[in-house]
Amino acid sequence: MGRAQRAHPVRSEAQDTGYGPGLRRLGSWFGPLLATLLLTGLAGCDSGTSPRDGIAKAEVGRVPAHPQRPGDPARGYEAFVNRSIVTCGIPYGVYRRLREGGPTETHQPVPGRTGRNAELPYGLTAHVAASGVELVTSNCLACHAAPINGRLVIGLGNEFLDLTVDPLLGIEAAGAIAMNEAERAEWTRWADRITAISDYMMTDTIGVNSASNLTLALMAHRDPKTLAWSNRPLIEPPPEKPLPVSVPPLWNVGKKHAMFYNAEGRGDHVRYMMLASTTCTDSVEEAAAIDAWFVDVRAYFTTLKPPEYPFPIDPGLAERGYALFQETCKECHGTHGEEARYPNKVIALGKVKTDPMLARKGFGEADRFLRWFQSSFYGELSQAAPALGYIAPPLDGVWATAPYLHNGSVPTIAALLDSRQRPTYWEFDRAGDDQPAYDRDRLGWAYRSLDHGKAGAMGWDERNRLYDTGLSGYGNQGHTFGDDLSDPERTALIEYLKTL
Template sequence: MKLRLISLGLLLFLCGSSLSLAGDPEKGYHVIVDKPLISPYWDQETFDNTWRVWPKDLKELAEKASPEERKRMAYDRYGLTPRPDNPNKPLQYVVGDDGLWTPNCFTCHGGEVAGQVIPGAPNHRYAMQTLADDIRYAKMLMGKRLLKSDYGSAVVPLGGTNGTTNAVMFGVILMAFRDADLNVHSSADFMPTKHHDMDAPAWWNFAAKDYIYCDAFAPKGVKGLMQFALARENGPEKFRGWQEDFENVYAYLESIKAPKYPYEVDKSLAEQGRIAFEKTCARCHGKYGPEEKYPSIVVDIEELGTDPVRYEALSPADRKLYGDSWFNEYNQGAKTVDDPAGYVAPHLAGVWASPPYFHNGSVPTLWHVLNPSERPTVWHRTSGQLDQQRVGLTVKEFARMPPEVTRRDERRNYFDTRNYGKSAAGHDYPDELTPEEKRAVLEYLKTL
């Protein structure tokens, strides 16, 4: 097996990761939910009228519903949830007293786990493309002015399957219009983009990492957290003025803990699973418990065998452009890995609570991760309940996309592993285990 071990040590400490010690986690949470960092995308009136452009059957139900019921239907359609500390507002957007909606980090990183809203959990229901389309159509119906975000979402794909986003390409495009000091320029120079869908990682593993992203190319630091605020109205002075805010955000991310499995666990079976896991899986994913150690192993892409589109989409030049910028201290401290070997074996704390699996979200349950030959070709999430037997999303499986599913918004509820960037192949290592060991490992993974 070709493996690459990433180690930072003192270098990362000196370049800024210790800034979390000066931050306030509670303030960091409120920076995310209360402080708009880019221009708003729409107003409350527009959101309240999205139902008018819904498909006929859903629109008829909404027309008869109360305003509160329509709000619940809209949240369900778009994968939004109430803020735990303020149920009158969505967790995923900053909604000001003026009624203006601005996306925040929880759009992708704030979801539900076993029916409970948990900030930091991957939002596996977020319908980014459907929401953007409905907002655009609602604005046109109401005679409202379209914004750059409305035109942009019609050109750049936002997410082909609900719960995934084209976030990596957002970053590539935004950075292409900046110099190293983050000044905006008009002569973008970037290779043709490879649009693809990604599954958001769980934030509760942030503290265990030295490098971030699924290819572990970027050193973890305060400034790098700001990069998705690269709207053209934000110049270098704004980013530098946000330093204290993002020290608090960094501290908040470091403070998040993995949720505990809320159901019964067979402790004897889980102990058998720990032994099998440490024999086979720990060499890449690390050990857990009192002697926990996460090695940040990057596995060669050919050895791993999972979908390579994300790996290929971010070029060495793209990684270097980010690394040489203010976001990464101009590469004067911990340097970016411009040509990584493949994907990093993720930290597995709370893995039961972060379905679907793989970097592209192609595998719906941990049972399917452990049984590669049983992974479905097409699957559809059927409820918000956790599948306690297979540990993950409750889904219905198909050999192909059902022919009766024709609307684009409806098709986004289905994950088709035959599509570009969506393969569920690879990571066949669990086949080194016996069926009994797989069952035991599945039980053990509930305890992490």
Template sequence: MCRGEAAVPRAEQADRGLELLLSKAYLPADFDQEVFDDLWTTWEMPLRSRAERAPVEQRRRMAMERYGLVPHPRDPSRSMQYVVDAEGRWVMSCLACHQGQVRGTAIPGVPNTSYALETLTEEVRLVKVQQRKAFSHMDVGSLLLPLGTTNGTTNAVIFGVALMRHRNPDLSIVQRPPRFDLVHHDMDAPAWWHYSRRKSLYADGFAPKGHRILMQFLLVKENGPEKFQEWEDDFRGIESWIESLEPPPWTGGIDLGLADRGRAVFAEHCGSCHGTHGPDGVYPDRIVPIEEVGTDRVRLDSLTAQERGQLNDSWFGHYGSDAVGMKDRESPTGYVAPSLDGIWASAPYFHNGSVPTLWHVLHPGERPTVWRRTPSGYDDARVGLEVEELAEMPPGRLRSSDRRTFFDTRKTGKSAAGHDFPDALTEDEKTVVLEYLKTL
């Protein structure tokens, strides 16, 4: 049994894990309260004019809405995504990508599909220049490494590759020049309530599952190997909280007759990859070959077996003296078919977040070329994000913050093609499957 687990009940570990995410800083600060409170000065008109006239608390709410931040349950003027210390310094946590809202309500572990990380960082830099404050690691790093080209998705996989480049297997720091040949691509964060069912992590299933792997994004130069050892027990608690999460139930009406018919269609056409659900459900954790699923392959091709192996052969892939055997997963042939528990709440869909609703998943030929979500709207009929669909990007030169509100499926790594299996279904079968998916 791991250190710390014998004396602490699982539920208590989970509660402690959530509290750590909300209150303990593991990274250097990105900005301070003074910077956050002046972000409105960088906004476009007429939003900037509205913010200028607004009281401070309203201005903070406007900022959180702009950047996709969720109000903290104990202090709505703060964000759940950042730990704010006594000096007013804001430090990013894992919840930045893994705590969002659906229909304006925070759901534990739901992906933050509104997070405007690149826009936030750009505008933080502008304010810091005005205030003559030093740039943080995020401010500097984002000049070399794109953070995300569409709100709600991030270049997280390449963050990990870039950070590991400067570490030995024992996580001691080694100086190497940055790489400029990385294949940048955006990913949609997974729903954390799937964690307990997974046998491995990431879209291609190459990484070992465990508390250590959750720590890899702490690899800034300020955190030497001793910090990871010091914080390991913290992340046992954080993992316990993640494993405790349950999929949220659908909050609307369900036609149980249609859903029951959909269950049979799903079992016949979808269950071999996505598994079965309910108390006796079985999840196969199956990698579907890319030639079979046909979804965007940039994520699959962006990592080499050597890069996957560097992570697995490091401290992150070992627990005490026991190595996790993942060698057969370091050259994956496709993507892991996810469990679909709580699928209604985790839009958009596919590993790159390219498909806005389950209706579009079930209708491959109707997927929009370009789409933009409404600020917090939810499409109950099509089950997913409420979106504006376009054939092209708007004409003219867009402000970068506006451009990132659009998802253009023609861009590298953003294709919505593939997973054409629903083409084998009749329209009636698609309708009943959609109703069934609400029950998961």
């Protein structure tokens, strides 16, 4: 598993959410909890920043490289699919009783899952606590693996997570199950943490992620020096209403000099990737133990390659699209093939003009969290340095990563390249929880344009499935660089993007 590879596909006859029917409400947020935290954090810089009062802010433009600690990709894969840095959860006996009486659970198998993990849905992991109680915990795969074209792809962001559900419903369901004293103590520890951050994790729309708010809420409840947990916040928590985040693919980790959409995660990547451990890690010693093996996990991420486009490609049309890409896109997004080069470039808000809220909040209203990070174990090898802009991402496998922009507000590449096509209100075109069909012409998931926003929805289910670009942070404006292309030129460019 240590070899460089296409993003790990797993064959499956069924498309499922990764959770049993008896955990449908609980599973809608429990599994994704860890991975949402991995999407954001506060870490690292080395130059191009302006330190002030123990924190730093970065300029827009190119992000300098920083050496990363080496690791073993093979060991990293084994850890990635079998371990979790969230070490509290539901007692396994409770998990089993919650599933009793429901239909037989099916899930997509992941190679290398061993022991109890081979029985569990891929978004959950077995962990034995120090008390000896076997737990079921969340893991990275819930957000960083997703099906496409009938196959599970490790490293692909899951854009169909439902984080609109109140997590307290799951806590109450689990807490109502009879437990012995040791199990009850473990459940209480887990429930206390989730209760404390529950108000900060619910999104307005299915599919977008509340990663930023979850991380900041956890920081507010921990002493940065000792990592000791406090049920009462020690610093002012973030706003309860999270801004939406789209889940980026893991196969671009090796190209990036900084992580996160505002490029604030610079320096050592591992320390901010493991910020999810703040859910349950109560001491610096525990954090250091996780750091020792998560170095290998990051090494595994750097071996991932994007999945190949599974449908026919017109080579002549793609060649014409390549020329257009060189003229229109490479300055910000880089090049591929033999001349591959990724510029690691942060684009100023005034130039890209996409929804500014995420970048503005991270740059101007997060100083207390930047200080927390810098004074903690996680900031020892890194420094948070947000920029007032968004980094232009690598486009490897871009065909598979819809919807687009940092907030997932644009459903297809065709609409990304022509802002006049972008729907103001839309929802994925799917039945129930089924995955939508893939649109080969527009490159993205099939969707329906609507004539009303959330205010006009007839019920909560309709409201939660609806993407309303009029909401703060959910805007679909900006990135109009393709608007001046002709329709044939956009068609050719889309054909080339299929090859990346």
